[in-house]
Amino acid sequence: MSRARFLPSLLTLAIAASLTVSIDALAAPAAAPAHAAAKTEAFTSANPFYAPSPLEYQAPQFDKIKDSDYAPALLAGMVQQRKEIDAIANNKAMPTFQNTIVAMERSGQLLTRVSKVFFALSQSSSNPAIEKIEADMAPKLSQHQDAITLNGKLFARIKTIYDQRAKLHLDPESEHLLEKYYDQFVHNGALLNDHDKQTIKGMNERLATLFTQFGQNVLASTKDGAVVVDDKAQLDGLSDADIAAASAAAKARGMDGKYLFPLQNTTTQPVLSSLKNRALREKIYRASIMRSDVAGPHDNRSLIAEVAKIRAERAKLLGYDNFAAYTLEDQMAKTPQAAIDLMTRVAKPAVAKAQAEAARIQQQIDQDQAAAHQPTFKLEPWDWQYYAEQVRKAEYDLDEAQIKPYFKIDTVLQDGVFFAANKMYGLTFKERHDLPVYNPDVRVFEVFDPHGKSIALFYFDYFARDSKHGGAWMDSFVDQSKLLGQHAVVFNVCNFTKPAPGQPALISFDDVTTMFHEFGHGLHGLLSNVEYPMFSGAATPRDFVEFPSQFNENWALEPTVFANYAKNYQTGAPMPAELVAKIKKSATFNQGYDTLEYVEAALLDMAWHQIPADAPLQNADSFEVDALKKYGVDVPQVPPRYRSTYFQHIWGNGYAAGYYAYLWTAVLAQDAFAYFNAHGGMTRENGQHFEDTVLSRGGTKDAHDLWMDFRGAEPSVEPYLQKHGLTSEPAKP
Numbered sequence: 001m002s003r004a005r006f007l008p009s010l011l012t013l014a015i016a017a018s019l020t021v022s023i024d025a026l027a028a029p030a031a032a033p034a035h036a037a038a039k040t041e042a043f044t045s046a047n048p049f050y051a052p053s054p055l056e057y058q059a060p061q062f063d064k065i066k067d068s069d070y071a072p073a074l075l076a077g078m079v080q081q082r083k084e085i086d087a088i089a090n091n092k093a094m095p096t097f098q099n100t101i102v103a104m105e106r107s108g109q110l111l112t113r114v115s116k117v118f119f120a121l122s123q124s125s126s127n128p129a130i131e132k133i134e135a136d137m138a139p140k141l142s143q144h145q146d147a148i149t150l151n152g153k154l155f156a157r158i159k160t161i162y163d164q165r166a167k168l169h170l171d172p173e174s175e176h177l178l179e180k181y182y183d184q185f186v187h188n189g190a191l192l193n194d195h196d197k198q199t200i201k202g203m204n205e206r207l208a209t210l211f212t213q214f215g216q217n218v219l220a221s222t223k224d225g226a227v228v229v230d231d232k233a234q235l236d237g238l239s240d241a242d243i244a245a246a247s248a249a250a251k252a253r254g255m256d257g258k259y260l261f262p263l264q265n266t267t268t269q270p271v272l273s274s275l276k277n278r279a280l281r282e283k284i285y286r287a288s289i290m291r292s293d294v295a296g297p298h299d300n301r302s303l304i305a306e307v308a309k310i311r312a313e314r315a316k317l318l319g320y321d322n323f324a325a326y327t328l329e330d331q332m333a334k335t336p337q338a339a340i341d342l343m344t345r346v347a348k349p350a351v352a353k354a355q356a357e358a359a360r361i362q363q364q365i366d367q368d369q370a371a372a373h374q375p376t377f378k379l380e381p382w383d384w385q386y387y388a389e390q391v392r393k394a395e396y397d398l399d400e401a402q403i404k405p406y407f408k409i410d411t412v413l414q415d416g417v418f419f420a421a422n423k424m425y426g427l428t429f430k431e432r433h434d435l436p437v438y439n440p441d442v443r444v445f446e447v448f449d450p451h452g453k454s455i456a457l458f459y460f461d462y463f464a465r466d467s468k469h470g471g472a473w474m475d476s477f478v479d480q481s482k483l484l485g486q487h488a489v490v491f492n493v494c495n496f497t498k499p500a501p502g503q504p505a506l507i508s509f510d511d512v513t514t515m516f517h518e519f520g521h522g523l524h525g526l527l528s529n530v531e532y533p534m535f536s537g538a539a540t541p542r543d544f545v546e547f548p549s550q551f552n553e554n555w556a557l558e559p560t561v562f563a564n565y566a567k568n569y570q571t572g573a574p575m576p577a578e579l580v581a582k583i584k585k586s587a588t589f590n591q592g593y594d595t596l597e598y599v600e601a602a603l604l605d606m607a608w609h610q611i612p613a614d615a616p617l618q619n620a621d622s623f624e625v626d627a628l629k630k631y632g633v634d635v636p637q638v639p640p641r642y643r644s645t646y647f648q649h650i651w652g653n654g655y656a657a658g659y660y661a662y663l664w665t666a667v668l669a670q671d672a673f674a675y676f677n678a679h680g681g682m683t684r685e686n687g688q689h690f691e692d693t694v695l696s697r698g699g700t701k702d703a704h705d706l707w708m709d710f711r712g713a714e715p716s717v718e719p720y721l722q723k724h725g726l727t728s729e730p731a732k733p
């Protein structure tokens, strides 16, 4: 789940005339009106963002853009959109769909133009000047967003139109747009009386304080939890590089000559897979799992109980049974129960598989202890990674040096990723060397439809560099919209190791999968065929957006595709069958554990966010134990991926009542792949069907309706379970 992410920037979503703003965003400090323009340096036609780029598809003029162009353009963009929104809100004419909703969709084009490029580069090509602009602009953009979402006159117009919607005879996409605007305002409290609005505001302010405190506690307890070792002899099993890193980490904290192991975010710590010393493993494990869960200055237990309670109370005020019900309403799952049902359907076989893995690991322990003439012991959570690694080496080992010569980036891209897109969607790609790029490593391709008509541009920025954030993602410089007459200009960013000059760029199979994944997001962007910018491309709910990308991963191992790209870069020979078999088998390694630890965390998230508003404050420790038991996922050797007291995603970040989304979309992806296989596989006909019902539709319909248009049946978990080897026999006693 760590592999790839969709672009994290909420700002990009919030600005593009869409009002995708979580209610938590209202917790920003009360905003004085932004008189930003006063301090602006001149914004003139010399600024490359002043007008739409004259290049094809409004491709950004990277040969002209300077860092100093961003701030004036961003500030002018906010001023311009505020004027546009005020004009809509204060319009003397009766509210109509055209003069209000469509006008809002047309607003903010300058701001969108500059922020798309600015936030793309702040992720992939940053520098101190860009970082400073980002910090300066964050509160201004947040105020700007609030000024739109809290505009009472604007909402009054939207409500008038919404109330007459039955008589308007709008086309389905327009009707969905109207509902979307109305729902988002209502979701943010637009229908509440002034007293309740004040209450919500107070809750948001309290939550903002608690989020900050939570994050600081996790940071501090994680730092304090770092384990110090005096004696190198205890580090048996670690590589020289690991030991050197531990020594340097100790030195950095003024403990010369010692070894320090800082904790990573997740419960499981990477060092546990190679550390032989069992007592030290236990010490590191306990340090990790007790973060912010002990009495003291960094204890998060009563804090999260309070957050859960406030969220429940706020949801009730807005008319919902609990926070999860409030959050899931506009998602594909719609109800917490639907998400829980899917998770428990996966959890059951995952528990069985984890127990089988535990049995295999116990065997390994018994065997190793016997060989060392030592008494055996019972598998504990701090032993799992170490012995699983022994099992992996014995049964699943993939030698990267053997595999990489078959995966040359350019061949994977053109003969794999593009090849599959051609078979399914009839797309062809032509590299363009004449369009400006922001880094010499970036490549640009023009995309053509089955009739040879040019439809979009696609940028690839594959290699790691210091100015780039970690991970892999997709986003756009320009969103497709018929209303605005725009075609898609999308990009993929990855962090593959750059080869030495003159050497071929060879990657692992994991990286190959990432290329297919990110390209799947890319297809969602470039095949978009919608009227309104709000619905363009990947602008879909959290529990839908990773569906096209995870679906596209499947083609990496599809035999026709694989044979077309996995060729030895020197000899052109295909990959030997036994190597291919090893790659496939390795995908099922430790899947019981990996799935279960994730599902436990996702169910914890759901349990915390289903607490009713009138429930008392919870005891965090016993709540967690009870929740895991309730859902049948309390396997002692497999702790949750995050425990409640350091589960940043659900308390501080944007995944509250949404951590299930990754599994949800993975299930959709495998069921969709099963549909293809049952209907003849990688054919143009199947591809066209997927394009017509999903890839071209963006967010124009309810996500569940999109799925039903494509599949004609509710998603089945079986294909997902099969892919991850979760259907094998349970452990023998």
Ligand SMILES: [Zn+2]
Residues within 6 Å of the ligand: 004, 005, 006, 517, 521, 546, 549
């Ligand atoms: Zn993704």
